Structures are given as C-alpha cells and as structure tokens.
Amino acid sequence: MESTTPVLLLIVALPLAGSLITAANRNRWKEGTLARVASTAVALSFAATLVALGLQGGAGGVLRFPLVTWGPAGGFELSLGLLGDSISLWWALVVTGVGFLIHVYSSGYMHGDPGFGRYYAKLNYFVFAMSLLVLSDNYVGLLIGWANVGLASFMLIGFWNQRAEAAAAAMKAFVMNVIGEIGLILGTLLLIVHAGSAEFDTVFAAVRSAEPALVTSVGLLFLVAAVAKSAQLPLHTWLPDAMQGPTPVSALIHAATMVTAGVYLVVRSAPIYLASETAALTVAYVGGLSALFGAVVALRQPDIKKVLAFSTMSQVGYMMMAAGAGAYTAAMFHFMTHAFFKAALFLAAGIVIHYLGGEQDIRRMGSLRERLPVVYWLALFSVLALAGAPPLAGFFSKEEILHGVKDAGLTGLWILGVAVAGLTAWYMFRLFSLVFLGAAQPAGKGRREGADENVESRMEMVIPVGVLTALSVVGGWISIPGLTALPEKYLLPALQRVADVPVHRAVWSTDALLVTAVAAAGAVFALSLYGAKGSWRRQEVAARGEPGGPLYNGFYLDALYRTAVVRPTVAVSSWVGRRMDPEGVDGIVHGIAGAVKLLGRALASWHAGLVRSYVFTIVLGVVGVLAYILLAVQ
Amino acid sequence: MPEVDVSFQVIARALTLVVAAVLVLIVDLILPSRLVRRPVAWISALGIGLAGWYTYSLWVQVTPAGAGPVWNVTAADVSTAWTAFLGAISADGLGLAFGGIILAAALAGVAMSVRRREDDVSGYYSLLLLAAAGMMLLAAGTSLLTIFVSLELLSLALYVLVGFRRRDPRGKEGAFKYLILGSVASGILLYGFALLYGSVGSVWLSDFQAYWYAHGAHGMTPLYRAGLALTVVGFAFKMAVVPFHAWAPDAYQGAPASISGFMAVGTKAASLAALIRLLSVALPAAELGAVVWPLTVLAALSMFVGSILATVQSNMKRLMAYSSIAHAGYLLMALPGLSQQGIAAAAFYSLAYLFMTVGAFAIIVWLGDAPESGSEMARYESLFYRRPYLAGALTLFLLALAGTPATAGFVGKVLLVRNAMEFGGWLLVAALAVTTGISAYAYLRVVLVMIRRPAAAQVVEGAAWHEAAAAEDPDQGEEEARELGTPWPLAVVVIVAAAATIYLGLFPQGAIAALSSLLPV
Amino acid sequence: MSLSVQGYLLLSAVISAIGLLGLLVRRNPLIMLMSVELMWGGGALAFIAFARHVGNMDGHAFAFFAMIVAAAEVAIGLALVVALFRGREAVDIDDIQLLKG
C-alpha cells in the first residue's frame, strides 16, 4: 500500500515556516504572540502527523512525497523524498507531540529573556530538522536533517552565549557531532557507491548481495555516528555539558528527541545490522556498557540536570542494546516511553530550578514536597515510571528490552541490564529524596534573587508536565503482552517490508518479577540512605561544606552496604566520573584537536616566508615525482 | 608552405578579451582619469560577456543536445573542423567547459573590483582580461607552444596583479615570491616540454597520438618519462599542489581579494584542463598509472597540508589559500582512470568551487579586504548580529567548501569519490574523508567567530583597528567600505554564488549531464 | 663533426642545475633572477639541440618564445625588486618576511 501525499511535506515545512516567521519578527512581536505562533506551527505539524497516520492505512502502509530527483546523470541516481512508514511516523509523532508540549512550557520558562524570539525561532528550527531527519526516504536526506539537528543543538546549547561555559559546551557538542557526521557521510558514500542510490529501499535490496566487509564497515561507520549523536561511550561527554542550555531545551533535545536520533539510525538501518552480526553485536555492547556507565556515574552527581543527563545516556544505552540485539520494536517502544517520563522530569526540574532562582545543586535543596506539592506528585510518578515500577510505562518498555536481549542469547548483557535497572531506581530515588524530602536546605529555605515563588500557578508550565506524567503512567499500556502489544503490531510490518526481522514478542515471564524486585531494592536502598534521616543524605549535604551534624551514625545495614557495595560503587563512580570521564575521553578528543593544531603550527613554521626553503621543497617534490616515474615503473 | 587556417570562430572567445583589454588601455588615454573608472569596468564586463557568448555558441555547436559531442561521431571532425592555426588551438568541450568557468571567475573578479580606488584602474582591468585570455588559451591549447606561451601570459599578468595593492609591501612581497617560484616551475616545465619534444619530434599534440600508434609501449623511454614528470610538476605548481604550493598562501594574502578569488578558480581550472588534455593524448591508458600514482600521493598530501594549515590561520585570504591547496588535491581525484566520468567530476567540482570560492572572496571584499594576519579576524567577530545575511552567506560558502550535503560541494565530492573508488584510489578516498573533518573544523572556526558576541574590550580593539586602518590606508577598511556603500555588482556576485551553490547541490543532474563527455577522444 | 645530442643535453642539464642551485643558496633577489635566466637558458638549449636532432624547427620556435617570455619576466621581476628594495640597507630576500604561516 503506497500512496503519495503532501501531508508529509506539511509536517516538515510547518516548523520551518514557524521558525522563519518567528525569526523575522523576533524584535517586533510581543512574547505572547511569538510563543503562540511558534507553538501553533508545531501543533499543526503534530496534527499533520496524525492525519498522515490516518492516511497510512494500517501498519504496512507507506506514504511518500518526492521532493527532488537528481539524475540519472553521471552514472548515478539520487532522489530526495519523504517517507512515511510506521517507523518514521512513530518518531514524528513523538517529536512533534513532545515538541509541542515543550514549546508551550517554554513560554513560561523563558518569560522575560531578552532572546525570547530568537529562542523560539531556534526551537522551531530544531523540530523542522528533526522531522526532516526521521521523514527522509534516503540517507542523504537523513544526513541533511542530521547536520541541521546538530546545528540546532549547537545554537540552543550556546543560547546563553554570554556565558563562557555555554559557548564551550556548545563547541564540545559540535565537535563530537562532526565526528559522528563524518561516520555518517562515509557510510552513506559507501552505500551510494555500492547501490548507486541512497534511497532506503534500493540500498536495502542491494545490501542483500553486498560483501560482508562492506556491510560491516557501513554498520560500524553508522555506529560512530549514532554514538556521537546519542551520547554513548566514548563520545558521550558533550551531553552533561550540554545542560548549559535552557532546561526545556535539555528536555526536548537532550532527553526526548535528538539523542535518540542514533537509535533511529540503527533501527532504520536494521537490514544492514541484520546482515552483519559483528556490527550488530558492537551496537549492543556499546549500548549495554553505556547504560551501565551512565547509571553508575549518575549515582553521585550533585547537579540535578546532570543526574538526568547521565540517566538519559543510560536509558539510550538500553535502546541501543535492544536494537543491537535485534529487538527493534522494544527499542522504539522504550524511545517513546522514555521521551514521556524524561521530558516530564526535565520540565519538573525546570520548575524546581525556577522556584529556587537558578539553583541546580541538589544538596542545597530538600523539603520541596511541602512547597511544591503538585510538582512533587508529578515528579514522583515520573520517577516511578523511569525506575520501572509496574504498571507504569517504563516497566513495560524495559521489560521488553530485557526480554529481547535474553532471547538473543546475550546473557551477559541481560545481567548487566538487570543490574542497571537496580541502579536506575537507586539514583532516581536519591535525586527524588534529596530534592523533595527531608529538611529544607539553604537554597530551599531562603529566598534568592530571581526566585519565582508562584511558579506552580503558572499553568503553561505545570500542564505540560502533567500531560507528560500522565503519558508516563498510561503510555506503557499500549504494549501489555498478550493484551494490546500495539508497538509490535504497528512497527514490525514496516521492518519486515525491507528485511527478515526476527520477531521478539513481548510476553509475561517470571523475569519481570526479578527485575521489579531488583529495581525495588534499589529504590528502598536509596530511600533508606537518602530519606529524611538517611545517613548518606547527611553526609552528602555536609560534603557541600555546610555545617551539619555528625557525619555518619552507621546502621549495621549501612555499614555493611557501605563497605561491601556502596563504597566500592561510589569509589568506582567517582573515579569513573572524575578521572576517566574528563581526563580520559575528553583528553582523547582534546588530544586529537591539539595534535592537529600542533601539526598545523609545525607545518606553518615550514612556511616561514623564506623563498629558498620553498624552492627546496619544490626540488624535493620534483625529485620524488621524477624518481617514481623514471625508476619505479618499468 | 602550409596554409594557415585562421578561424575567427575558434579563437573569438580569447580574442574578445584581448580586444577589450586593449580598448581599456585606449580609453584610459582618451578620457580624463577621474572619468575612467566606470567605462573601463563596463568594457571589461562586456568583453567577458561577449566572450561568454562566443563560448556558449561554440558549445552548442560542439555538443549538440542529445547527439553528444561531435567527436564521438567522427574523430576526424575534431582535428579538422574545430581547430585553427594548424592545430595550435581547438574548440572542444574540455576547453569550452573550463573556459566558461574561467570567464565566470573573471566576470566575478571585475564585479568585485568596482570599489577599488587605486589609480591605474585601466592597467588593473587590462591585466585581468589578459590573464583571463591566457587561461582560456591554456585550456584550449593543442600545441606545446600554445600551452607554454599562454601559461606564461596568465602567470605574468597575475604576478603584476598580485603586487597591485598600492603602498602595501605585502602585495609586492607575495608577487615577488610568486614570480621567483613561478619562474622556477616554468623553467622545469620548459625542460620537460623540451624532453617531450625531443622524444616525439613535434610540438603538436596530435603528433603525440601518432607517436604512440607508432611505438606502442616502447614509447615510454626514459627521456619521455622524465619529460612527463617535469611537465606534470609544472602544472601541479600552477594548481598549488603540495609540495609545489608554497607560493599560494603568500600570493593570495598579498593580492587584492578580487584577484585572489579570480586566480584561485581560473588558474586551477585552466591548468587542470591543460593537464587533462595533455595526459589524455600523451599517454595511452596502459601507461597512465606511472603518472597518476605520484599525483595521487601529492593529492593526498595537498589535502592534508591544506586542511591542517587552514586550521591555524588568522587571515581569511590565507585561510582560503590553504583551502584552495586542499581543493587542488580533491580535483586531482579525477585523474585516476582518466575517464569521461572522472573528468565530468572534475569539471563539476571546478564549477562548484567557482561559486563557493568566488562567493567567499566577494564577502571578504565586502568587509574591506585586508592583508594582515590576526587583527583581520576582528571584522568577522559577531558578524551574525551586525549583518546576518552576509554572515549567513559566508557560512553557506564555508559549509559548501567543507562538503556539507545539499550544497554543490557535497555533490562534487560524491562524484570525485565515486571516480576514485572505481579506479582503486582508496588512498584518495581515505585522505578525503579525514581531511574533510579537519577542514570542517577550520571553516567552522570562522563561523564560530561570527557567532561569538564580542566582549567589550574586543569591540574597542576592533574599532581602534578600523580607525587605524582607515587613517593608514583610506582605500581599505570597513568604515570606508560602508561610506562608499555596497556596489550592486558585489551583491549580485554574492547572491548568484549562493543561489548556484544551493542549486547545484539540489539539482546537479543538468550540469553533470552537460559535462559528462568532455574528454577529447 | 659535432657532439651527439646527448652531449648537448648534458650541457643543458648542467646549466639548468647550476641555475637551480643559485636559487637554493643565494638570497640576493637580483642574483636569483639571474639564476632563473640560467635555468631557462638550459631549457632553450635542450630545445635547440633536439631541433637539430629531430630535424624540424619547432624547437627553435620554442627557444625563441622562451627567450621572449624570459625577458618579459625579468622586466616584471626587476620592477618588483625596485619596488621592494629601494632604499633598503641590504638587498636580501630573507628580509622580506611579512607573509608567513
């Protein structure tokens, strides 16, 4: 079932139009008008996506809209077009839907910022770029969207570009993205050369007959791209820094949509990964290790947004793990649920930060339960959803992923995944306790300049969080094994259209009990340590240098955990977080950049302006060319 | 005594330029000097336009739509109908296509020069026209003599133009270095031509083919090899291929930006066309590897040196010079296999390079072209907030040079990569991949400078610099530029270049098809 | 009797090489220009030797054009030398080094 419809173009073009209009009138219109225009553009785009969903005519349906055709000329043919199959529309739905909520939220969050119009223009531009990425029917279009998404993210991270850290963070994100883009460009070039086209269907048909080495190379190159965009090991360091951007941006880009572009690339390229086990397994292990790494590092982060950032890295790691293991529907399902609860958490964090006048250190918060009761409840449900408490959304999607990984025979990764589920509950409840429970800490107590006491009455901010939390609660019910199982019914046909995808059915199993138990243990553990009277809470709070009571009054349990589990974990966590992270991985990136610069300086000194040395260089060149042509070839 | 076949049709495109150059000089003698500026610019533009018309009308005849080029029908047509002066010059697709690119660059050069305030405008325009004529002839020359003399015509004119900037010692310095190194290269080329002539016994390229028919593989004597090697070096120098590139940064930085833009495109296109023509007749396909392999290594070297050094530059013209060195490497990717497809890729990339580079240089002119290193970057500081459209256009050109999808630069790179892969140029593909990343960093540094909001101190410093520049040299500086207003030709150059960069990125098939059979058979 | 073509070629190669060496070791721009002349002279000699060898006068034409072009080049080169070095204490190419990197 294929049909052509301009609705696809509308999904992409509306945010672009919104961006241009907002940018053109950014200094002329009032805040309210700007916000309304930009939000309407995205809302219409969301509506267009729903229309497309209706036109699609069932799970196997494919919508197309051709844009540009190149060739056939010069021996190859390229065409740019839009594709609306189940995978694309699934992604577009989340991008425009969550994007709309965040647009609404931003009108409150960015209220009074001098760059208000600029902000909305960029936010709209991001939605455009992201929808272009997911709706393109070929790798070149995907690449164009990919590059634009990178640019949008660069501009939004560096939005407050008067701040040196913001500019530095933007630069870092950009460098990482460029590394990824090179991988994508090279992979695309290889495919174009092999298949004579970049169009998905043609490429996937050609992949069946391609040499394994070529397919593996493409798979690994795409993995490089995905790793950079999705903040996976070892190119993840930009993500925590990216929290320099406004909080709604973090919610939209660095939690819900952009970082999952890597997952989209892997899922979209499923036929390539199915043809190359090496590449697929690499994806799975990179994902698994990233999931573990993110979770471990998140255990001790003091910054509310950084905890969420590392959590994102960890959760995207889950998705990559699933995609690598062949459980594509599980990866896509988790993408959707994660978008709901992570966006909700970020937006809730934004409210908290606003309330505290810009404070982001969780050790200085506490007792917000009394003062932000609505946010408290909303956050609680989102945290539960992320931690995997049944029957909230995260429970179902995580369940499906672990099941898929186990089915694929990757027992090691499965164990790792279960452990990460425990860690997830642990760090989330640590965060939750430190922020909402216990006694008020300085920042929570006193008034600060710029603090917004009435933030909870700002409906444009609270309602989006409420909607997202509600989705986090009910979103998982679309995939109750044996009952609804909507994702696999809807998404599998699109995959099966291009490749023989193994079917991982979501089923109930006793493993669910185990995972839930592990997560519950993590949660209980965190609550006991960081609850109102928790010993670790006091220790951490004291560690920020405030006067506190006795450091530690050891329960037996505490002492046991402390020596057997907590201390090693904490040690590893802080070691990984502090040493390896900034110095190791960053060091490599800086090292490469530094080496290029150093090489540049060295080469530049060769161009010191001395004619004789230039002549000398020429003579050397002549000798080389002459010697080769004269002697080497006979 | 042979009858000389004078064919106005074949030489009209170069002749028009020469006539325009002479007219410019005559007008300068007639009119009082304060009235000269406008008429000579118009004469130059019209001369180039007319040359363009002649090029186009020949192109239509040589490559009739649908039928393919004439020589594909009968090879004899090439040697009789479309050559002149006993075969000293030809009118074939290769020369016409690259000639069109050269003319476009020359027209842009004229348009970028209308704000120049030096005296000697007539000298300036006439030299520009003569250099363009030399490039046209180089691209079309079919005897070693024509090739050599027209190469020297363009070189000498450019030496003077590079040193044109009045009272700026940098221009003279760049010009002198360019002259010395260029003479060395010409001497090497001359020696190479001598060895080729001695081996073949003729300076006509048509006799080279006869030589290979007669000798077969035995034609590859040591003498011939040496001649070939020295010849290749001569052209590589003009294209600024590493290690024969050292003149380029100095010359580009010292020259007026309008000239840098013109010569970056024109010299490269003309030399590449001549090199392709020479290799296609002077070597049978089986022997091509002997020349292509060393060129491949040099191409990879060019990409690396060009892109790495571009990352540490603090002068836009110098940065563009290193970018041109890297691009010389990319263009050489067309040579492996020397196929129609490869030449089409080179021609397309030259066309793309024309728009990207001319556009970038037009913006350099727009902002008040300056030869210093370091302080020059102050002009680009926070440009996005002062002149968003200009900054946007420059960003587009830089992104295109880096090879971003949806721009002409990307399509060109795809075509070149495809050719290199087909003929086993894996080294080139790998070098292109790595250096694309490095050069992206170099170009984006500029974009970041434009995005960055200046700290207060920097603004003062920049302003002070402008004042100092204005006091020191009233011809230059952005203040002055603003005072003069933006001449519309400059705006036209930027708009056309930007439009073409995007158009060729989105709809390249027409251009690729038109360029798909340039190789003389 | 006359020398074989190889003898003439060796002579031309030696003269060209001396010219090249001059460019490598001398820093006086005037002498550098003269060294360029030497290189070109060697090239012209090779052409004339080959012309005699292969028996057509294309080589003579080439040598003649090389002569013309060299003269033109020297004229421009000297003009630049005057512009650059007038009034300087030492005439040394290493002293003009504004452009580098």
Next chain:
Amino acid sequence: MSVALIVSGALAIGGALGVILARAPVHSVIALIVNFLGLAGVYLSLQAEFLAVAQVIVYAGAVMILFLFVIALLTVKREPMERLTARTAGRLPLNLLAAFAMAFLVVLAIVRSDPGGSVAVPSNFGTVRAMGETLLVTHVFPFEIAALVLLVAVVGVVVLVGRRPEKGRE
C-alpha cells in the same frame, strides 16, 4: 668536436658558475653575459644562427642592460648585496644534495635513452628565412600570444613602478 664548441661550452658553464658564486651583483651580470655568449656559440654549432644572434641582442644586450640599470638604481649608497649572515650555511649541503639529485635523475634519463642518429636537415635549417616561416606561419598563433606577453610586461612595469603622480587625499 671543434675547439670552438669546447670553448663555448666551457664559457657557458663557467659563466653560470660565476653568476651564482660572485658576491656582487655586477660581477654576476658580467658572468651571465659570458654564459650567454657561450650559449650563443653552442647554438651556432647547432645551426641555430638566428637564435644565436637573438641571444646576443636580446639577452646579452637588452636584458643585461636592464639588470645594470636596476643595480644602479638600488646602489645610490652602496652595492645592493645580501647581508653577510651564515643563516644558510648549515643547509648548504642539503641544498647541494637536492639540486644534485634532481640533475642526476635528468642526466640518468638522458644517458639511458637511446635517441638514435640525428636526421639530415635541409640547408636552410636555422636560417633567418626558415625561422621567419616557422614563427610567422607555422607557429603564428603562439607568436601572437607572445606579443601579448610583452604587452603584459609593459603594462605591468608601468603599474608596478611608473605610477602617475598621486592625486587626491594621499
């Protein structure tokens, strides 16, 4: 091999060495004239009469006079010489090696090739009349381009040094 040829060749090489070894530019000019005269002699032995004459007139005459003018122009106070520094001394062997390597390769190509015997040439080979036909008939097109080269040289020199008196605000 005639004595005249040996002497001419020796003059050419000796003159060339003189150019690069003399310290004062004037001495180099004289050495260069010697080189040109030697080359002219060699041309004569190759039946290139016209070129031998042209060599003497164009080079040894006009071009060398140009050099002397410039030397005079630059020497209002003192000889136009390079500074007496040893900045390049350390690199001299390297430079020698490079030039030698290049020359060696070219010589190798020359020696290893077998050009065969020279062909017989008509009696008017290299005469002024034959030269005229070559330049004005066979190669008339490059000849015209060469005229443009000279035009460029004229315009170029005017542009570079012979500026009109500067007007306006300078």
